[in-house]
Amino acid sequence: MGTLPELFAAWFAGRGWTPRPHQLALLRAAAAGDSALLIAPTGGGKTLAGFLPSLVTLHRTPRPPGPGALHTLYISPLKALAVDIARNLMAPVEDMGLPIRIETRTGDTPQNRRARQKDDPPHILLTTPESLELLLSQPEAGEFFGGLGAVVVDEIHALAGSKRGDQLALGLARLGRLAPAARRVGLSATVAWPEPLRAFLSPSGRAGDVRLVQVRGGAPPELSITLPEGRLPWGGHMGLASMPEVYRRIREAGVTIVFVNTRAQSELCFQALWRLNDDNLPIALHHGSLTVEQRRKVEAAMAAGKLRAVVATASLDLGIDWGNVDQVIQVGAPKGVARLLQRVGRANHRMDEASRAILVPANRFEVIECTAALEAVRHGELDGDPPRPGGLDVLAQHVLAMACHAPFHPDEFFAEVTRAAPYATLSRRDFDDVVRFVEDGGYALKVYERFRKLFRDAEGLVHVRDTRVARQLRMNLGTIVETPLIKVRLRGGPVLGEVEEWFVSTLVAGDCFIFAGQTLRFEALDAMSAVVSRGGEGDPRVPAYAGSRLPLSTWLAARVREILHDPRKWRLLPQPVRDWLRLQQKQSALPEKDGMLVETFPRGSRWFMVAYCFEGRLAHQTLGMLVTKRMERLGFGPLGYLATDYVLATWSAFEPTDVAQFFEEDILGEELEEWMAESSMLRRTFRNIATIAGLLEKNYPGQEKRPRQMTMNADLIYDVLRKHEPDHVLLRATRQEAAGGLTDVARIGLVLARAKGRIKHMALDRVSPLAVPALIEEGREWVAGGAEDALLAEAEAMVDDVTGGAEAFSGLLAEVTEAVRVRAGIVDKPRHRERRPRNARFIRTAPRGVTGA
């Protein structure tokens, strides 16, 4: 092998193609039995490159049907992608008449086909990480995978670093034992960190064992920025002012994807476009809260060329290749360069043609951010965080799954697990604690021994107790935990999708809101869903989703700072933005590249402090909590704070002086720890971890109500466990994930280190030009429609009553947006923690901004 057989060469020639260099490079790697990571921009024939060696091998040495027939396993993050690839792969196989059978296996595969696949596997099986784990947990897995020659992992950059990636890495480690001869192929979009990806793919966990095939270039994307006609908005993130321009671009191009940053934004943009749509262009909507059927319908219409545009969120970042998209429009700041490129790559899936994309910033700060992103793309620079270490909860699930497969020896199993790159640094203590957790809960108090799920025999092998345990495992397998959602159902009609429960809890009958592209009137809550009817009067609201907004990447933030700081770079910016910055320069100062600008000024009867930290909203959210706590202690009477991607703003009763004292590094000490333990972020993390680890039952969307004694409130468990066994492995896993996995705490450290001794304090007599967007945000985020004002004012007194004034309002909000679950009409919420000082009760932040940080 290493060269293309006659038959294949003829097939290429017949289509007017020649094999690309990277396709041949993968053939050579396969011939040498080496694993390889292919990094290429979209449209480079990546998928074919991944499969070509397998097709050639199966052509040269056909495999007889039977239990050992499986030659190539393909794993993709999306079911739909697996199905689509299977279809595309059929073309060359049929054209050349190759003796190859290709099948998919996902959660949708019917039971009888699965059973048949076990005895009579196809030559090429396309599946997902979850289905792979299920296959591996079967006693017959050894035979099934024994003859495996290759494993192809698609979109590997989207998997590595996530919990699904952890699960896949563990599965690959097991495959490494069942089929040591199988080489691996990883297919990835361009990333900033290829080395961890190589390690992720490697059978040994070491990057050096995997060949790197990198395809550079392709045509560079054509990117431009479009500003709204008329005045450039000071604040806001929706970008609605630019919709006429967006509509014009849609009309002028063939097919457009309009990417936005949040689902709420997608609803608003979609409505705005349809208001302008005098030509009745087919424009559709696609986001993660719509029903699957709805999304499939839109995707199918797109694939069939029936749409002119689709307004989409990250739900379309990955996915099948439509090939006919002419342009991508990104509304709102891209927040990260890698993400922008991924989206841009959705246009024109042909490598030699440039992808066309237009950036539509929603406000002045976003203009700078878009400019920074454009600069980065022009210089071929990327951002993104490298994968984090693997989660112990996923490991717990895997331990049980592997015990269901066959008895294991802990030493060998540990060695196997640490060959998976995410677990390369796993300590033996953590491993043993996880096994003990699976065994009987692993509590210091040994009372569950007689309920053990695992037992050890005389030779030290660990067995699973019985088939009931295996059944329970298979029911709960998977690493995706749904947030508490509630269905939206048209009265006497279909389900339109799901919104977060807390949003429904703010609705009263007659309220209207925008969802699934229509204005709906809320009628009532029944056991399973929010019942709505079409139409409605008054200002509609838009459901927001906690945590749906990605924070600005560290790297892009640095570039934004650089542009702001250096007037020579302003020539990249449009005139109004330049004027704005000049005004800032005159009236206050520009943020430093290193160091930190802090402004204080009076406004109304309050004192404002605006700190230009540029570390992303999540980090600022936490920082705001810590800084106001410190202000409180020092007697400045903080009243509230607000976090944007760029700044932290606080307001207080007294003039903040000697501002450096609020940003001393020791605020990250005890105050942080104490706050972290109580924070809703940790509670939410614990809920996910406890579910994945098998402590709590998974919620199945659309599932019938379970008997109530089977439901369990994660918050109550968290409280009890934290009090009685704070060092339990699940709490360790929770803290590790919250502190290490989420980068915001690390980013606060960066802010504080940068600020140390380098704070530039400008005491102003009024608001500065740069601070205006942040102060506008307060209003923008809080009040969506005029009618809400009265509602909010009325309820404020009640919050006070409920909490006795003892709770910071932001704390309430965080819980309301995240910790509320509705199950069959029962609103269930954790008991509240009341440790906040009375005079902090006006602290508030916007619901959407509160993501637990």
Added chain:
Amino acid sequence: MTAAPIHVAGERLMLDPAGVLHWPARRTLVVADLHLEKGSSFAAAGRFLPPYDTRETLERLALLLRRWRPVRIIALGDSFHDRGGAARLPLAEAEALRRMLAGLEMVWVLGNHDPDPPEGLPGLAAEEFTDGRLVFRHQALPPASRFATQPGAEISGHFHPKATMATRAGGITRPCFLADGRRVMLPAFGAFTGGLDVRDPAIADLFPRGARAFLLGRERLFSMPTGPCRMPAVPAPAAPFA
């Protein structure tokens, strides 16, 4: 801590924000739905919840005994999560419970989770317990039953009532007492006990003229009326409740 006094059937009762009821005239402490050994009950089904729920529940109860110094405790049923619960009590917890009950009159009203008297523990077990004009039972009787003709008032548990108070940031939900002139329903006291919304027909139907909910706070109760209006009718969830 501020307890809220209420008057039913001519008796003055104190609602404690910790979720128990004290009857000063009889020096009686009433507690509902302890669900002891819920953790081990789940463990037997393959979910290893932290085995500290009994300890936690008893510690909280001990605190209340010191606060109110009662001579009698009435547990309103579902004191154990299942029939075998009392037998599964770890030694230390069983010992603590016996010490706690020493010198007290103990009444175990039986519930659907624990239909038999707890093994090896002191006290009187009863389906219903009546003292003066108050009757103590696990599950409230429906309005159209002998309840209609009974004198006095009923003190019950079983439903784990919870209520949501609307705020501008959405609802805030807490366990609560629920009372009208003839009934008092107690929140569940156990460490791992969830709750049922008071607007659920299963609860709302018991208070046809509406009731007052007392939401539990750290230091005090927060009260609000719950109207006779309720959630749209859906098939009522079948008891038993966790």
